[in-house]
Amino acid sequence: MEKKNFRTYQRRSVTRRSGFKVTGNKTGGESIILSSEQYQCTNKTERFIFYKDVIELVPLFEEEIGIIAFGGCLYSLKKFEITFNLSYSIPGIEERFEHSKKLTKQLNNGTWNPIGFHKEISLSIFDVNFKPSEFIIKDVNMEMVVKSLEAENVLQFISFDFDSIRYQGYQGYQGADLAKLFKQKTSMHVPQIYYLKTDLLFSSYLVSDQIDRLEKGEDVVLKSCNRCDRYLPININDEINTLSFSLHCKKKAPCKHSLFSSYKIDNIAELTPANLKHPYVRGELIVSHYGHQLECTSCKKYYVNGALNKLRNSQQFREDSLRRRALEVLVNTLLDKNIVHFEFKNKTKKEFSEYIWKKFDCRCFKCGTKIALDEMHLDHTMPLAYLYRLDETATCLCAEHNTKKRDHFPVEFYTEEELIRLQKITGIDEGVIRSTHANPEVVDLLVKNVVWFFDEFLSDPEYQKVRDDRRTSDKIYASLVRVLNCKVDLVDEYHLAMKKFPPTISEEI
Ligand SMILES: [Zn+2]
Ligand SMILES: [Zn+2]
Ligand SMILES: [Zn+2]
Structure with a gap:
């Protein structure tokens, strides 16, 4: 028709x-x-x-x-x-x-x-x-x-x-x-x-x-x-x-x-x-x-x-995705790059998703199942939670394995043999793909831009909203604290520069 x-x-x-x-x-x-x-x-x-x-x-x-x-x-x-x-x-x-x-x-x-x-x-x-x-x-x-x-x-x-x-x-x-x-x-x-x-x-x-x-x-x-x-x-x-x-x-x-x-x-x-x-x-x-x-x-x-009975609170789920998106924007802004799909398109005129899909032979990397392009899940390979952005080193996974992989590091999720193969396909440095700590480049940038982080990034009204009795910015900050694992104290860094506690988060968190 x-x-x-x-x-x-x-x-x-x-x-x-x-x-x-x-x-x-x-x-x-x-x-x-x-x-x-x-x-x-x-x-x-x-x-x-x-x-x-x-x-x-x-x-x-x-x-x-x-x-x-x-x-x-x-x-x-x-x-x-x-x-x-x-x-x-x-x-x-x-x-x-x-x-x-x-x-x-x-x-x-x-x-x-x-x-x-x-x-x-x-x-x-x-x-x-x-x-x-x-x-x-x-x-x-x-x-x-x-x-x-x-x-x-x-x-x-x-x-x-x-x-x-x-x-x-x-x-x-x-x-x-x-x-x-x-x-x-x-x-x-x-x-x-x-x-x-x-x-x-x-x-x-x-x-x-x-x-x-x-x-x-x-x-x-x-x-x-x-x-x-x-x-x-x-x-x-x-x-x-x-x-x-x-x-x-x-x-x-x-x-x-x-x-x-x-x-x-x-x-x-x-x-x-x-x-x-x-x-x-x-x-x-x-x-x-x-x-x-x-x-x-x-x-x-x-x-x-x-x-x-076992349902997670959907409010909590929506917050999780909001926090994930916030991290994605944070990491990309710090790296001064656009969201990967757009950037990739401008560079090569080729669809990013299709590129990853074909690179993995149209199969889930974990189970080898053939999947259609609209069934593919783009996995960050190195987890977003640890401040790695989605880029051309992404992994093609099926829905099930994407859910299982989530915030795990490659070494926590793949066998040794798979890890070697994944390193070859993605081209990620061997040292990086075997690591289990936050992206050092982004951590560095975060410290250098700590005033921007608290005063501009977290001041976004969307992040200042109170959901479930907590400011979203507090949750974003808390997830960063977890990731930075006491190596860097962002509030200290901010205090050093501004002589005050950051107004965009709460003191008692
Ligand atoms: Zn009856
Ligand atoms: Zn019904
Ligand atoms: Zn799979």
Whole structure:
């Protein structure tokens, strides 16, 4: 499809299905009835194309990854197969990124199926100057290919959305334990595990021709989850084939627990008598035969596994990244250099990320796994925490090994054999790559510029903000003290020059 078409379509405003109130703090006993959308296939292979001009990726799982996700519930009259094709651009990189996946999980015809596709994207290849608000991908094209195995198929859709994962619950979807669980048996919890919107029209981001032939489909009941507060589809006419909630009384149906089996209809004021004529409607309630759990299967997965108890405070995580960015800016300013991506580009006109990626043969240096450019994590090699900047000596790692490596020195993380190989590839001096102390060049510069450091650098309003009862500047300073390991006392140095205590940090730290 020509780009021109996208441009005309993108003005279509995203349409929510109705004006029902999202009240918050749901009990799991509320519901809404929505009409699905229906499409009569004209071809055996139908390509539904969804398009978004811009999607902002949100860092997840403390791993420097963002995830782009697409999903919803689909009903197909005839047997069918589904393939997803995703393509997008990253500003500053010419090549377009493309990923495909054929759904391998069992798809049933004659009933509703929860389906979805997601792609992790490494955030370390972005030219962002370390502002996390700028993890932007562009011209994002998601193609859902429905191949009907028999002629004259009819499809129905409900609760489709296409976005980055940006869930704000569970402390913004942070925490290593959540990451582990997210990756286990993900396909069983798709799409609810993406925490996308469930009340958009199927046509919201659809730009392909089918859009003009969508009709009203059958009514679908969406039930609330008491943890994430969403309404999610239940398969009310075929409850055994569950969509978003496990059944309550599977063996002893009918479920006689009213808490689990009857759901107040929240949007009843908007419904017509026809919407309420279904056998599952009793007055203002939906009555389920088997009953459903109060929480959706995704929330249940995190809840039952206790991952939520171990969550680090997300505030703390945001501060960690702020402190890391502060260090990066500090080191680069002291070395009087721009952030490496820009500098490199001006020098060689070649994309820095691509250069590192190819230098490492498109593989994670630690495990040797082949990775796509947008799956690469740029590791500093010599740790940022010890005042080494990101430059052309960076290492190409996969997400997992980047997380494990983090602030470790190469000698702490690699085997002897790996260390020798890494030294050859990166060209870092043997003495440096085997060292375990702060970058002496930057420490020197820091001492020489100690007045600038306290009076200008730390005076940045962003660093003077109090978070979690402490000034951010105090934390930045404290992390430097740790790194300098008593060899240099920055406050003493400042006092020597200015005859006072630096005003930008607190005395009692
Ligand atoms: Zn939930
Ligand atoms: Zn029950
Ligand atoms: Zn690896």
